[in-house]
Amino acid sequence: MDSKYYTIHLQPIGRRIQIHSNQSLLEAAQLAGVEINSICGGVGVCESCRVRLVKGELSPPTIDEENSFSASEIQQGFRLACQAYPLSDIIIDIPPESLSTSQRLQLESQQKPSEIDPIVHRNSVKVSAPSINDLRSDLSRLRDALKPFCENFVVDYGILQKIPSLCRTSNWSIQAIFHDKKLIQILPATPKSKILGLAVDIGTTKVAAYLVDLETGVILSQAGSMNPQIAFGEDVISRISYLITHPEQKSRPGNNLLHQRIIDGLNKLIDKMLSEINDSSLSYENIVDAVVVGNTAMHHLFAGFSVEQLGISPYVPAVSEALYISAKELGLNIAPAAQIYLPPNIAGYVGADHVAMLLPTIYPYYSDPQRKSSTVMAIDIGTNTEISLLHNQKIISCSCASGPAFEGAHIQFGMRAAPGAIEKVQITPENNILYKTIADQAPVGICGSGILDAIAEMYTANLLDAKGMFLNNHPNIRIQNRNMEFVLVPAEKSGHHQDIVLTRRDVNEIQLAKGAIRAGINILLMEANLQPQDLDAFIIAGAFGTYIDVKNAMKIGMFPFLPLEKCQQIGNAAGLGARQMLLSKRYRQIASELANQIQYIELSNHPKFSDEFSKSLFFPSKELSN
Amino acid sequence: MSQEIFAKLTNSLVDGDPDATFEATKEALAAGIEPMAIIKEGLIPGINIVGEKFSCGEYFLPDLIIAADGMQKAMTLLEPELLKRQQAIESAGTVLLGTVKGDIHEIGKSLVGTMLTANGFKVHDLGVDVPTETFVAKVQEMKPDILGLSALLTTTMVMQREVIKALAEAGIRDKVKVMVGGAPVTRSWAEEIGADGYAEDAMGAVQIARQLVSK
Numbered sequence: 001m002d003s004k005y006y007t008i009h010l011q012p013i014g015r016r017i018q019i020h021s022n023q024s025l026l027e028a029a030q031l032a033g034v035e036i037n038s039i040c041g042g043v044g045v046c047e048s049c050r051v052r053l054v055k056g057e058l059s060p061p062t063i064d065e066e067n068s069f070s071a072s073e074i075q076q077g078f079r080l081a082c083q084a085y086p087l088s089d090i091i092i093d094i095p096p097e098s099l100s101t102s103q104r105l106q107l108e109s110q111q112k113p114s115e116i117d118p119i120v121h122r123n124s125v126k127v128s129a130p131s132i133n134d135l136r137s138d139l140s141r142l143r144d145a146l147k148p149f150c151e152n153f154v155v156d157y158g159i160l161q162k163i164p165s166l167c168r169t170s171n172w173s174i175q176a177i178f179h180d181k182k183l184i185q186i187l188p189a190t191p192k193s194k195i196l197g198l199a200v201d202i203g204t205t206k207v208a209a210y211l212v213d214l215e216t217g218v219i220l221s222q223a224g225s226m227n228p229q230i231a232f233g234e235d236v237i238s239r240i241s242y243l244i245t246h247p248e249q250k251s252r253p254g255n256n257l258l259h260q261r262i263i264d265g266l267n268k269l270i271d272k273m274l275s276e277i278n279d280s281s282l283s284y285e286n287i288v289d290a291v292v293v294g295n296t297a298m299h300h301l302f303a304g305f306s307v308e309q310l311g312i313s314p315y316v317p318a319v320s321e322a323l324y325i326s327a328k329e330l331g332l333n334i335a336p337a338a339q340i341y342l343p344p345n346i347a348g349y350v351g352a353d354h355v356a357m358l359l360p361t362i363y364p365y366y367s368d369p370q371r372k373s374s375t376v377m378a379i380d381i382g383t384n385t386e387i388s389l390l391h392n393q394k395i396i397s398c399s400c401a402s403g404p405a406f407e408g409a410h411i412q413f414g415m416r417a418a419p420g421a422i423e424k425v426q427i428t429p430e431n432n433i434l435y436k437t438i439a440d441q442a443p444v445g446i447c448g449s450g451i452l453d454a455i456a457e458m459y460t461a462n463l464l465d466a467k468g469m470f471l472n473n474h475p476n477i478r479i480q481n482r483n484m485e486f487v488l489v490p491a492e493k494s495g496h497h498q499d500i501v502l503t504r505r506d507v508n509e510i511q512l513a514k515g516a517i518r519a520g521i522n523i524l525l526m527e528a529n530l531q532p533q534d535l536d537a538f539i540i541a542g543a544f545g546t547y548i549d550v551k552n553a554m555k556i557g558m559f560p561f562l563p564l565e566k567c568q569q570i571g572n573a574a575g576l577g578a579r580q581m582l583l584s585k586r587y588r589q590i591a592s593e594l595a596n597q598i599q600y601i602e603l604s605n606h607p608k609f610s611d612e613f614s615k616s617l618f619f620p621s622k623e624l625s626n
Numbered sequence: 627m628s629q630e631i632f633a634k635l636t637n638s639l640v641d642g643d644p645d646a647t648f649e650a651t652k653e654a655l656a657a658g659i660e661p662m663a664i665i666k667e668g669l670i671p672g673i674n675i676v677g678e679k680f681s682c683g684e685y686f687l688p689d690l691i692i693a694a695d696g697m698q699k700a701m702t703l704l705e706p707e708l709l710k711r712q713q714a715i716e717s718a719g720t721v722l723l724g725t726v727k728g729d730i731h732e733i734g735k736s737l738v739g740t741m742l743t744a745n746g747f748k749v750h751d752l753g754v755d756v757p758t759e760t761f762v763a764k765v766q767e768m769k770p771d772i773l774g775l776s777a778l779l780t781t782t783m784v785m786q787r788e789v790i791k792a793l794a795e796a797g798i799r800d801k802v803k804v805m806v807g808g809a810p811v812t813r814s815w816a817e818e819i820g821a822d823g824y825a826e827d828a829m830g831a832v833q834i835a836r837q838l839v840s841k
Contacts, residue, residue: 241780311781312728313755467642467688482684508686604730605754613733617688 006086010034011054011093015415015445017496025051025058025092026081031496032444034415036081036098044068044083050098053077056090095231116217118197119341119585120289123149124175124189127167138164142186146176154182156337158328162186177288177335184337185288193281195288196220198334199578200266201353202294202302203227204236204383205407206543207262208575209269211277214289217583221273228265229258229301234404235383236297240311254304262302267333287334290327291341291582293574295351295384296320303342304330313604315348322592341588343581344595347602349399354386355591356577361539361570362390363590375530377521378539380574381406385517388598389524395594396527398601400520405509406448406544413488413500415445420495422450422488423547427457431474433488442495446488446502449547454488454502455510456552459619466619468507511617514558518616521560523606532560541573557620628659632668635700639672639693640679647672647696651703661707664700673697673744677829687733690828694740717748719839722770722802724752724761726785731778734808734828738774741828742835758785758792765793765802771839774831775821777808786811787819803838807831 004021008028017032026049029036036049044064054077061074062083069078081098125145128134136144139155142163146153163186167174170188177185177195187193199210210222233239239258243249249256274282292302296317300307303325305318322344328336343352361378365371376390385402388395408414408421415421419439425446426434435450437443446454458464463474463486470477470484477486489500525532538559540550550567553559559567570576580587603609631654638646647669654664676693679685721742725735732754739749750768752760765773773793777783786806793799805823806816816824823834 237779237781244781308781311779313730313782467692468686469642469689482682504686505683508688511686511688604732610732610736614691617691 006056007089008032008086009089009091011091016412018498019086021086023085024082025079025084025086025090028086029081029094032415034094034418036094044080047080048098049081050095051079051081051084052093052095053079053084054091054093057087058090059083059085059087093231095228114217115580115584115586116215117584117586118214118289118582119588120177120179120184120195120197120214122175122177122195124173124192125149126189127172127174129172138167142167142174142176149176150178150181150183152181153178156182156184156326158336159183159186179289179337179339182337182339184339185285185335187285191281193286194220194279196282196286197582198270198287198290199575199582200269200290200292200294201356201572201575201578202262202292202298203353203543204295204298205230205234205404207265207269208572209266209273210575210579211270211273211287212579212582214583217579219579221276223269223272223276225265225269227298228261231261232258234409236295237311239301240297240307244308244311256301258301259304262298263331267331270333284333285335288338289341289582290332290334290338291343291356291578293343293351293353293356293578295353295386296345296348297351298353299342299345299351302330310348314602317345317348320345320347320595322588322595341581343588343591346397346595346598347399347600349384350386350397350598350600352591353574354380354388354397354399355595356575356581357386357541357573358388358395358594359577359580359587359590360573361541362388362395363594365390365537366393366395366594367590374536375528375534376537376539377524377535378541378573379517379521379545381517381540381542381545383407385520387517387520387524389528389530391528391530394599395597396524396599396601398520398524398603400516400603402513402516403509405513406451408445408447408451410509411446411451411506412503413445414451414506415447417447417449417543417547420444421447422454422500423447424549425450425453425457425488427461427463431461433476435488443489443493443500444495446500448544449549451502451506451510452548452556452558453552454486455507456549456555458486458502460555460622464507464619466621468504468511468617468619470504470507510556511619514553514556515613515616517558518560519609519612520603522612522616523601523603523608526608527601532562535562535566538562538567539573540567540569541571543572545569546571555619555622557616557618561620628654628657628663628667631657631659632664632671635664635668636672636675639669639696640675642689642692642696644692644696644699648699648703651700655703655707661704661711662713664704669697669700670744670746673741674829674832677741677827677832681827681829690737694737694744697740697744718746719771719835720748720750720768721772721774721835722750722752722761722764722768723774723776724756725754725776725778726782726789727755727757728785729777729779729782730754731776731808734778735774735776737828738776738807738831741832745832745836747832747835758789761789762792762796762798765798766796770802772803772805772823772835774835775804775806777806777811780810783808783810783815786815786821790820803841805831805834805838 015032019028047068127145173189197212197214201208208224232242323342324339327334327338345351357380365374379387383404385400388397420441421438422435424436485501485503634650775786803822806821825831825834
């Protein structure tokens with residue numbers, strides 16, 4: 001084989017790596033810190049490392065690959081990463097199912113829901129068996145047995161079909177599970193297995209799911225994955241335009257590929273969580289309730305509503321009120337008659353996930369007579385960043401297109417928060433660069449919190465000016481093809497023997513992202529006629545928001561300068577809010593009340609937006625930081 | 627002496643120091659340099675260097691914004707002087723500019739406007755979310771040399787095609803040159819929809835606009 005080096009682009013993660021022609025694509029991914037599943041360890045039998053060739057030339061398919069793929073899949077460029085070697089520079093697409101989920105997906109949130117009063121409840125009864133003297137129908141005798149608990153209930157059609165056989169196999173001892181006044185599940189009374197609820201937060205980039213014991217509120221299992229729709233575009237707009245440009249998909253909103261992908265992805269997460277609980281008395285039939293939150297586009301794609309109108313101003317949702325949809329309608333693999341609850345959306349770009357996020361953040365202030373006059377801002381940082389401000393007992397909200405730069409996208413050495421990602425950076429007064437990687441592995445790239453640190457530290461150390469221009473006063477700053485870059489880790493110390501650098505272009509990507517966020521913060525404050533120092537609390541939610549150094553976020557101007565004791569980082573608040581709604585019907589009521597009373601501020605046509613965004617691109621004066 | 631001040635003006639824009647631009651403009655006026663010369667010899671070369679550096683990836687949006695800011699600060703001093711002398715800035719041509727219907731992105735389009743203005747074009751900015759009929763009516767009314775259509779979303783760039791169609795239907799397609807731009811817009815898209823010009827960025831837009839008016 002030729003002894004050559006080729007550049008491999010790994011999509012959609014946006015990582016690039018040089019490998020030798022005798023190294024496989026799997027090795028390329030591993031070197032780049034992208035964790036592709038490889039159950040068999042790279043010998044071509046487990047088929048878990050499927051990738052798709054987008055551009056370039058690879059070694060011909062091996063026999064193992066011919067066995068793994070259909071002729072049409074091979075035609076489409078599908079390969080096993082462990083079997084394919086580059087013959088040129090290569091672009092490959094890694095399907096989400098091939099990505100290992102060991103990435104830090106930020107499932108945990110610090111608080112636990114305290115209120116347990118689910119809309120679903122169960123009653124175990126002994127139904128009297130029929131005899132020659134008792135000829136009542138099976139349904140009638142079930143109704144009679146359940147009379148003390150629930151009268152005149154409606155019975156789901158699928159449950160009707162199940163009653164005769166279940167009553168007999170369980171020897172007439174059954175438990176009936178109601179959603180309010182509808183019978184949605186029957187199970188044998190013994191074993192008295194748990195009843196579970198599913199809470200899901202569908203992010204544009206990541207999905208987090210929880211299986212919760214509906215009677216104790218305990219999280220039995222949780223799982224995260226990439227949103228499988230990423231294959232159709234990394235942001236909401238590109239997914240919508242995929243549908244617009246594929247009319248065969250557009251004509252069937254409830255059945256398009258993006259809808260199918262998210263349902264399939266969630267079903268996989270459900271399987272995974274059930275198998276992790278490892279309790280033989282539990283199956284998908286025990287999952288009798290679900291709450292699903294997401295931004296408006298994710299909500300619509302999940303529920304099977306058309307999203308085309310969300311891609312074009314004035315960005316109107318198809319549905320904004322709270323909904324119940326039967327699991328079987330959507331093909332979600334839980335008890336078929338379970339009623340999936342979708343909380344209300346606020347606007348085209350502020351969805352049910354933001355309503356969910358408000359429950360553990362703003363609502364505790366809003367509902368507390370002692371604190372309801374507080375001024376509180378809550379911000380959920382993601383590919384779309386949503387911000388709400390509570391002031392004078394009113395809530396105003398906006399959404400900023402901050403983009404995926406903090407997820408590592410569009411950053412030369414950017415990567416998601418996976419092992420080997422630089423997550424903390426410090427530049428000492430002696431100009432030494434210190435860093436910490438996730439799992440303390442040799443560095444291969446830099447994740448959002450690391451990029452933010454690096455930029456804040458460079459600015460503090462006078463290596464950057466307020467425009468983001470590099471000042472050529474550090475031995476690690478150099479010019480490559482007219483572009484300035486800062487060597488964070490030299491090749492000999494990195495995991496892939498390449499210099500890990502931060503370029504002016506990378507810095508600019510972060511300026512665009514943080515500029516959008518800060519413009520949103522400023523406009524909400526302006527609308528309420530407030531200054532940053534009027535805030536009593538500043539609550540930062542979301543995956544990225546948990547790990548960032550808040551002080552550094554202030555230094556680069558993403559957040560206003562505030563006393564740190566006013567700032568709280570609370571993790572995945574949308575996931576926590578979804579669990580609160582799963583466990584308490586009162587919280588569902590509250591969600592609707594909040595959504596109704598929120599005043600939405602559209603930023604993109606706000607007269608001050610351009611100005612605020614332009615101003616916010618710059619780094620703030622350093623004197624303010626003291 | 628004036629060469630020195632021109633260099634100062636140019637450098638202040640390239641370095642992104644609006645206060646220095648303002649001071650150098652004051653200094654130039656005090657030294658008796660004609661306002662038109664200040665613009666042509668001092669400011670335009672500076673803004674063009676910034677534009678070129680932006681095109682080749684050396685400069686970024688903040689650099690462009692701050693240079694435009696410097697230019698604006700200088701103009702607050704120069705415009706009254708020009709008025710006094712009853713001089714109008716020589717026009718390189720007129721451009722009607724707007725972001726298409728359904729799209730409310732402002733910044734890219736406004737930067738194109740700033741760069742065109744800096745290079746002597748007379749720019750009428752129709753703003754964002756501009757209905758197709760408005761573009762047609764304004765072309766009829768103002769008879770610009772060039773119509774610039776901005777679209778920043780893959781979902782709205784189709785409106786560029788609609789505007790070009792509507793111009794043809796109104797029988798005025800040959801009365802105006804149409805240039806298109808925006809993040810998702812490509813040269814092949816511009817050709818496909820029958821636009822006369824396409825540029826990747828604000829500096830490129832100036833060059834295309836010059837070519838289009840000289841045709």
